Amino acid sequence: EIVLTQSPGTLSLSPGERATLSCRASQTVGKNYLAWYQQKPGQAPRLLIYDASTRATGIPDRFSGSGSETDFTLTISRLEPEDFAVYSCQQYAYSPLTFGQGTRLDIK
């Protein structure tokens, strides 16, 4: 099973700042099948990025994904008030599919 470890656990930033979130896999994620989700309280997760770097439909270009093999990054270039949420990564290359534990992005 691929274990995904996200860091930091919590990130406190101000609107307008840049956010960098990390997702590290315990083994290579084949074909870079790595997705990022945003989740707000009481809502289902929303797909942001798939295949490590492809933005999902309707996702603003301030969200970008990068990385390969075992190290992946989600970057939010300039934080908007609506971006403060929990972000989770997921690998969908191998069964069992797995999620990271999440990074909470808080307003500073």
Add this chain to the structure above:
Amino acid sequence: EVQLVESGGGLVQPGGSLRLSCAVSGSTFNPRWAQWVRQAPHKGLVWLSLIRSDGADVKYADSVKGRFTISRDNAKNTIDLQMDSLRVEDTAVYYCLVGAGWLPDHWGQGTLVTVST
């Protein structure tokens, strides 16, 4: 637009059973993979199971293998999750997902399952 609506959640005693159902509308259902994911209160997302479009390929997380059974009815556009031998730690919001492959591109809003005495 694809819509997924889960139902069947509720309160059940430890050792009991519950059957969740997910109704899919707004899309061609047959070609899609379907999955279930859960989220315990204030915890992260946990993948549970997936099923291929024809139902012939299913996979489970170790934590639910032998206790949960995923199935689908393509004529009715539904995906079910039969949950047996429920434990307190199975308490969570359960989400239904569909996608062209293993990447889920649509999620339901979830249904809450509480396992408690």
